[in-house]
Amino acid sequence: MIAEAGHYALVLALALALIQAVVPIVGARLHDPALMNVARSTALAQLLFAGLSFAALVMLHVSSDFSVVNVFENSHSQKPLIYKITGVWGNHEGSMLLWVSILALFGGLVAGFGNNLPSSLRAHVLAVQAWIASAFYLFILITSNPFLRLGNPPIEGRDLNPVLQDIGLAVHPPMLYLGYVGFSISFSFAVAALIEGRIDAAWARWVRPWTLVAWIFLTLGIAMGSYWAYYELGWGGWWFWDPVENASLMPWLAGTALLHSAVVMEKRNALKVWTILLAILTFSLSLLGTFLVRSGVLTSVHAFATDPTRGVFILLILCLFIGGSLTLYAWRASALKQGGLFAPISREGALVLNNLFLTTACATVFIGTLYPLALEVITGDKISVGAPFFNLTFAPLFVPLMLAMPFGPLLAWKRGDIVGAGQRLMAAGVAALLAIAMLWAWTRGGATLAPLAIGLAVFVIGGAISDLVERSGLLRVALPVALRRARGLPRSNWGTAFAHAGVGVVLIGIVCETTWNSEYIASMKTDDVPQVGGYALKLDGITQRQGPNFRENVAQFTVTVDGRPISVMTPSKRNFTTRGSSTTEAALLTRGVSQLYVSLGETGADGAIAVRIYHKPLVLLIWFGPVLMAFGGLLSLSDRRLRIGAPKPAKSSRALQPAE
Amino acid sequence: MKFGFAGLVAAMIAIGTPAAYAVQPDEIMSDPGKESRARDLSRELRCMVCQNQSIDDSDAPLARDLRLLVRERIAAGDSDAQVMDFLVARYGEFVLLKPRLKPHTLLLWLLPPLALAGGGVALWVHGRRRARSAGQDNSTAGLSADEEIQLQKLMAGEVSSEPPS
Numbered sequence: 001m002i003a004e005a006g007h008y009a010l011v012l013a014l015a016l017a018l019i020q021a022v023v024p025i026v027g028a029r030l031h032d033p034a035l036m037n038v039a040r041s042t043a044l045a046q047l048l049f050a051g052l053s054f055a056a057l058v059m060l061h062v063s064s065d066f067s068v069v070n071v072f073e074n075s076h077s078q079k080p081l082i083y084k085i086t087g088v089w090g091n092h093e094g095s096m097l098l099w100v101s102i103l104a105l106f107g108g109l110v111a112g113f114g115n116n117l118p119s120s121l122r123a124h125v126l127a128v129q130a131w132i133a134s135a136f137y138l139f140i141l142i143t144s145n146p147f148l149r150l151g152n153p154p155i156e157g158r159d160l161n162p163v164l165q166d167i168g169l170a171v172h173p174p175m176l177y178l179g180y181v182g183f184s185i186s187f188s189f190a191v192a193a194l195i196e197g198r199i200d201a202a203w204a205r206w207v208r209p210w211t212l213v214a215w216i217f218l219t220l221g222i223a224m225g226s227y228w229a230y231y232e233l234g235w236g237g238w239w240f241w242d243p244v245e246n247a248s249l250m251p252w253l254a255g256t257a258l259l260h261s262a263v264v265m266e267k268r269n270a271l272k273v274w275t276i277l278l279a280i281l282t283f284s285l286s287l288l289g290t291f292l293v294r295s296g297v298l299t300s301v302h303a304f305a306t307d308p309t310r311g312v313f314i315l316l317i318l319c320l321f322i323g324g325s326l327t328l329y330a331w332r333a334s335a336l337k338q339g340g341l342f343a344p345i346s347r348e349g350a351l352v353l354n355n356l357f358l359t360t361a362c363a364t365v366f367i368g369t370l371y372p373l374a375l376e377v378i379t380g381d382k383i384s385v386g387a388p389f390f391n392l393t394f395a396p397l398f399v400p401l402m403l404a405m406p407f408g409p410l411l412a413w414k415r416g417d418i419v420g421a422g423q424r425l426m427a428a429g430v431a432a433l434l435a436i437a438m439l440w441a442w443t444r445g446g447a448t449l450a451p452l453a454i455g456l457a458v459f460v461i462g463g464a465i466s467d468l469v470e471r472s473g474l475l476r477v478a479l480p481v482a483l484r485r486a487r488g489l490p491r492s493n494w495g496t497a498f499a500h501a502g503v504g505v506v507l508i509g510i511v512c513e514t515t516w517n518s519e520y521i522a523s524m525k526t527d528d529v530p531q532v533g534g535y536a537l538k539l540d541g542i543t544q545r546q547g548p549n550f551r552e553n554v555a556q557f558t559v560t561v562d563g564r565p566i567s568v569m570t571p572s573k574r575n576f577t578t579r580g581s582s583t584t585e586a587a588l589l590t591r592g593v594s595q596l597y598v599s600l601g602e603t604g605a606d607g608a609i610a611v612r613i614y615h616k617p618l619v620l621l622i623w624f625g626p627v628l629m630a631f632g633g634l635l636s637l638s639d640r641r642l643r644i645g646a647p648k649p650a651k652s653s654r655a656l657q658p659a660e
Numbered sequence: 661m662k663f664g665f666a667g668l669v670a671a672m673i674a675i676g677t678p679a680a681y682a683v684q685p686d687e688i689m690s691d692p693g694k695e696s697r698a699r700d701l702s703r704e705l706r707c708m709v710c711q712n713q714s715i716d717d718s719d720a721p722l723a724r725d726l727r728l729l730v731r732e733r734i735a736a737g738d739s740d741a742q743v744m745d746f747l748v749a750r751y752g753e754f755v756l757l758k759p760r761l762k763p764h765t766l767l768l769w770l771l772p773p774l775a776l777a778g779g780g781v782a783l784w785v786h787g788r789r790r791a792r793s794a795g796q797d798n799s800t801a802g803l804s805a806d807e808e809i810q811l812q813k814l815m816a817g818e819v820s821s822e823p824p825s
Contacts, residue, residue: 375764
């Protein structure tokens with residue numbers, strides 16, 4: 001019953017989306033407010049039915065109804081409740097259902113909070129949202145129905161892949177999807193602007209918070225996934241330049257560029273045409289990611305060719321939306337008026353530079369990810385493009401970007417003073433040089449690039465602090481005055497500083513982890529005491545334990561520093577009987593922002609166990625950085641300007657508003 | 661987006677034999693210098709049955725064989741380049757995670773710098789065109805003689821120049 005109800009709710013959501021896709025546009029053409037407002041109610045109803053459908057699948061998983069194929073293949077009655085729930089999106093069908101539910105959620109949010117939008121813009125935006133939604137509802141109903149029943153219901157399910165039975169699955173995919181799908185809003189706004197042939201600073205004021213929300217989630221989602229891979233895979237890698245990761249990095253890079261160009265548009269009414277293009281590209285890259293991961297084209301071009309239904313369907317959606325929106329762009333973009341002028345050295349100029357490097361970085365990832373696929377299809381040659389390629393091509397793009405980053409916020413709009421900005425960054429520069437000199441002295445004969453990279457990171461962080469110091473007048477005026485001013489600064493200034501500092505923090509983490517990581521790999525017997533990174537780890541022994549749906553071997557290590565015991569670490573290996581597979585549960589010991597990392601390998605015939613111990617200095621900064629960035633995003637989002645919202649248009653004007 | 665990294669993680673584990681992760685204790689060479697060379701080379705070589713993993717990271721049996729092969733060649737006195745050539749001769753270009761610059765990889769290597777250069781040139785051209793068209797347009801730039809005189813008067817007057825912040 002529940003499965004059928006869920007299925008039916010999904011069909012109703014599709015029907016609502018189809019209405020929402022057509023009626024509001026007709027309404028806008030006829031200037032009929034009633035027809036335009038249909039979008040609002042259908043978007044909310046669509047959210048209700050998509051939500052019901054998703055809730056139905058969750059209930060089926062929770063109640064372990066193995067007569068449903070999706071539950072049978074991905075669940076097990078003994079599985080802990082939390083993994084029964086997260087297992088809903090731990091598979092193709094369920095994750096697509098989550099995708100459309102989040103899409104419906106964003107549509108509902110625009111409908112619910114978009115009261116101050118001009119009604120024709122809102123009608124168009126919601127209609128475009130409905131086009132996307134209809135395509136994906138169809139995709140699910142035709143090729144990936146999660147509510148299919150089995151003829152002879154089995155007693156027990158096949159269980160979820162053990163690697164996915166982790167708290168990471170509860171958080172990472174929903175975050176990532178909120179990011180990916182969130183960009184659909186900027187896309188819909190861009191397409192709506194193109195259809196209407198009208199765009200102004202107020203448009204950017206609406207688009208920016210939505211983009212920011214999506215960006216915050218995507219930032220956290222990527223960081224979360226990276227940390228998950230780090231502790232789950234068992235050798236402490238945190239980024240692999242895998243196509244799946246690249247698929248999430250590309251929208252992030254484009255989205256970051258979009259955030260910055262939307263600032264220019266909002267403040268200065270410039271870069272309109274470019275901002276529209278970026279909004280289209282960002283969501284297109286989200287769709288591309290969906291295609292890459294969902295079609296199976298990554299595993300092999302041939303796997304795609306042998307079971308093409310899903311892949312071809314997504315490819316069609318991809319061509320339709322990307323091709324369609326770009327055609328619309330080519331056709332209508334020239335109708336949009338160019339905005340304000342600015343000198344090359346100016347805040348706008350700095351943001352354009354940011355966009356140039358971010359989009360090139362995005363293009364690099366795009367080329368590196370798709371080139372092998374294209375080459376294989378065209379010539380049949382198989383090549384590999386992996387981490388060494390990306391490290392070599394991607395890193396050089398970030399060096400100028402990060403060098404320029406502290407200058408941007410210190411430059412004035414329209415025409416900036418680069419010398420003045422340089423003078424204000426003097427302290428940051430000196431701090432960077434000091435850091436480089438100290439590191440060189442300390443690691444004599446060690447890596448030469450690492451101190452330079454750390455210096456760059458210190459410069460970026462110092463620059464973010466300098467910006468706040470400058471704006472609050474600290475060091476120039478009395479402390480209480482400066483503090484009051486600092487509190488009075490727009491939140492978006494604080495947001496910028498936090499987000500920029502976050503980038504520096506990530507860089508420090510990456511450099512320290514890759515350069516000064518120490519490792520110990522050996523077969524250990526009880527009472528062996530290896531020394532790693534200043535810590536002594538004594539293997540006390542190995543015990544067996546029974547979990548809810550697995551058995552595990554647990555090794556116990558006593559960690560001592562200078563003979564003083566500080567902690568006990570218990571890495572384990574789990575065997576999942578249902579799937580006959582196993583996972584490594586690494587043990588992590590956090591000291592400050594550094595970590596000790598212990599994972600287990602095979603047990604030998606002589607009772608010795610393969611052990612890998614790493615000391616990873618400052619590794620946690622790699623994930624604190626994105627958290628700082630996201631926090632900066634939140635601060636910006638809470639800026640007064642965005643909270644209060646755009647001013648209401650005057651009755652007489654055609655919803656055209658002044659920039660400031 | 662499947663489950664992002666989880667998909668990757670699952671794929672990696674599904675492919676390899678369970679439980680053995682990357683470099684094993686018994687593979688490590690006694691000479692730390694040679695071992696570190698072997699590790700560096702391993703990071704550039706692909707485990708061909710895996711999805712985009714280097715043999716240094718992979719737990720597949722093939723990756724282990726390749727790791728042992730690399731160490732064998734290093735022990736035999738090969739230079740890094742010779743080891744790579746040996747593996748390419750045996751397994752083809754596919755084994756390299758960083759493709760060599762050849763006619764069929766020309767675009768791969770050239771497109772990123774071209775994208776940057778092209779973007780830069782496009783910006784420059786666009787900026788000049790905007791500036792020129794703005795220069796012809798009296799409303800935004802360029803002052804008439806009268807306005808110049810007026811401006812001079814103003815500047816000479818009490819107006820202090822406030823630096824932009």
